[in-house]
Amino acid sequence: xxxxxxxxxxxxxxxxxxxxxxxxxxxxxxxxxxxxxxxxxxxxxxxxxxxxxxxxxxxxxxxxxxxxxxxxxxxxxxxxxxxxxxxxxxxxxxxxxxxxxxxxxxxxxxx
Amino acid sequence: xxxxxxxxxxxxxxxxxxxxxxxxxxxxxxxxxxxxxxxxxxxxxxxxxxxxxxxxxxxxxxxxxxxxxxxxxxxxxxxxxxxxxxxxxxxxxxxxxxxxxxxxxxxxxxxx
Numbered sequence: 001x002x003x004x005x006x007x008x009x010x011x012x013x014x015x016x017x018x019x020x021x022x023x024x025x026x027x028x029x030x031x032x033x034x035x036x037x038x039x040x041x042x043x044x045x046x047x048x049x050x051x052x053x054x055x056x057x058x059x060x061x062x063x064x065x066x067x068x069x070x071x072x073x074x075x076x077x078x079x080x081x082x083x084x085x086x087x088x089x090x091x092x093x094x095x096x097x098x099x100x101x102x103x104x105x106x107x108x109x110x111x
Numbered sequence: 112x113x114x115x116x117x118x119x120x121x122x123x124x125x126x127x128x129x130x131x132x133x134x135x136x137x138x139x140x141x142x143x144x145x146x147x148x149x150x151x152x153x154x155x156x157x158x159x160x161x162x163x164x165x166x167x168x169x170x171x172x173x174x175x176x177x178x179x180x181x182x183x184x185x186x187x188x189x190x191x192x193x194x195x196x197x198x199x200x201x202x203x204x205x206x207x208x209x210x211x212x213x214x215x216x217x218x219x220x221x222x223x
Contacts, residue, residue, distance in 0.1 A: 035214075042214030042215050043154075045211040045213065048210060088154065090154075098156050099144065101154035101156075102153075103153050104153060
């Protein structure tokens with residue numbers, strides 16, 4: 001089946017540092033979404049990408065839809081303690097319109 | 112604007128029992144999807160409903176079922192519960208099923 005490979009699995013960084021995580025697949029997708037999940041809550045949509053090559057920002061967050069349509073990355077600049085959480089990529093396309101999720105990147109930010 | 116509401120938040124059941132979880136989507140949203148989240152398997156797609164019809168289904172056994180009502184509210188049912196069904200069950204809604212979904216806070220189900 002279709003899989004989204006997300007890396008890294010976890011990150012431990014100092015407050016103020018920039019962060020980068022990515023998601024890759026062997027299949028072509030036509031939508032890439034990035035979510036953040038806090039403990040005990042559901043995922044919250046951060047950025048949605050609908051076009052190959054699209055680069056979109058949301059405050060300190062920037063995400064890009066890869067031109068091959070098989071990957072996406074998320075950057076967080078100048079991290080702060082409230083950035084702590086699990087970040088998921090999600091995608092739709094190929095031979096299905098189901099929304100599937102990556103395995104998540106757990107981010108820890110130290111003061 | 113109210114978000115996606117899931118009830119109950121927490122549930123403890125014993126093996127062999129059945130359970131029904133409820134989801135009220137954002138007003139005007141016609142698509143409702145359900146996901147199972149576990150530490151080992153991550154977020155796994157269960158099914159999606161749109162205008163009372165199941166539009167997509169994940170790879171779960173027939174013990175997992177769902178339905179959607181005319182007001183877009185949805186329920187999922189798990190029969191003959193197993194220990195491995197312990198998980199956070201998340202519901203998400205979307206106006207049409209395309210684009211991004213808005214998630215509820217989930218129902219934490221523990222099977223003992």
